[in-house]
Amino acid sequence: MRHETVEAGKLITLEGGEGAGKSTQVSILVERLRRAGRQAIATREPGGSPAAEEIRETLLSGKIKPFGPFAEALLFSIARQDHVDTVISDALARGQWVVCDRFLDSTRAYQGVSGGVPAPVISALERLTLHGLMPNLTIVLDIPVEEGLARAGLRRAALDRFESQDLSQHERIRKAFLDIAEEEQARCVVIDARKPEALVAEDVWEAVAERLRP
């Protein structure tokens, strides 16, 4: 019997505050990976699987806010588990490169650092929901809070639950992403997201090429 062995794909996550350019860069990176001959898919959180997409609006609308950050962490984690189990793991096993718009670091930053859910609780949720899966590369798009919010605000007038937090919270979230990148340098790269779109895309590609050799 002949066994085909498929080289596992890679999981690349894009993180950062509101309006940093994550969604823009996810699309560009997926196209670029395809041009490099890789099968690549774009996905996002919260959501990414049919069941998780069903609760995306609930999570972003603020309906869960009265239950507190721990409840939000739980719900984001449940959504993430479904996304991993029904979409990401299969894609990686088939050799696809998965580019995800926000992932576990957003839960660490928003519900953990900003919301005050203790780090050991966040770690426990990661262990329970990810079964050891970690991104092969995490790109943190870093931009001053006001610049990012201005970009996001240009796009839509009504801010969602997380965008409408006060500025000091956004500053804490920005710092949380930078701290994660500092602590996990083997996994993370910080990119200056103030540059024009095409230049940010160049830096993203350079990081992917250097770290993962697509």
Ligand SMILES: Nc1ncnc2c1ncn2[C@@H]1O[C@H](COP(=O)(O)OP(=O)(O)OP(=O)(O)O)[C@@H](O)[C@H]1O
């Ligand atoms: N490098 C850039 N320079 C200027 N404008 C940009 C840049 N990248 C993206 N934009 C614009 O800024 C806005 C926000 O970009 P995008 O939606 O990609 O950010 P995001 O990080 O996904 O935001 P959110 O956190 O709201 O999902 C969009 O209107 C986009 O066209």
Ligand SMILES: [Mg+2]
């Ligand atoms: Mg986005």
